[in-house]
Amino acid sequence: MRILIAEDDFTSRLFMSKFLSKYGECDVVVDGIEALDAYLNSIKDGNSYDLICLDIMMPRLDGMKVLKSIRDIEKQKGIETEKRVKIIMTTALNDKKTVLKAYDSGCEAYAWKPIEIDKFILVMKNLGIIA
Secondary structure: OOOEEEOOOOHEEEEHHHHHHOOOOOEEEHHHHHHHHHHHHHHHHHHOOOOEEOOOOOOOHHHHHHHHHHHHHHHOOOOOHHHHEEEEEEEEEOOHHHHHHHHHHHOEEEEEOOOHHHHHHHHHHOOOOOO
16 A cells, blocks of 8 residues: 655654555655645656545645545546545544545545544554455
8 A cells, every 4th residue: 555644753654654554555644735746746756646645734835735635636637536645644633624625625534633543553454455
């Protein structure tokens, strides 16, 4: 499995990378522009990501805009809903309005920081990413 972690906080980035590397190859970026570039490069190379973990509050381009951009690109390329990349939004914000907006924009799941490993594993199982 290929995983992209987009996280500007060093500690969160380290934690997510260590935790998710058990499940696949992880690429790590620190802002929204890098996340979008990494996604586009993966599509161009024909080796797209299976999972993207997007922090909502990132510099240069926030996670919500990255999410919308990825879903727009998938739509333009005619990628079927069941074949598109799974996106889990991560944030320290506890704001229901933002959560609803993320789901409306096409994320599959939402995880509050600090990340609870057991819940995150369950979400990945429910999404069919891991057995």
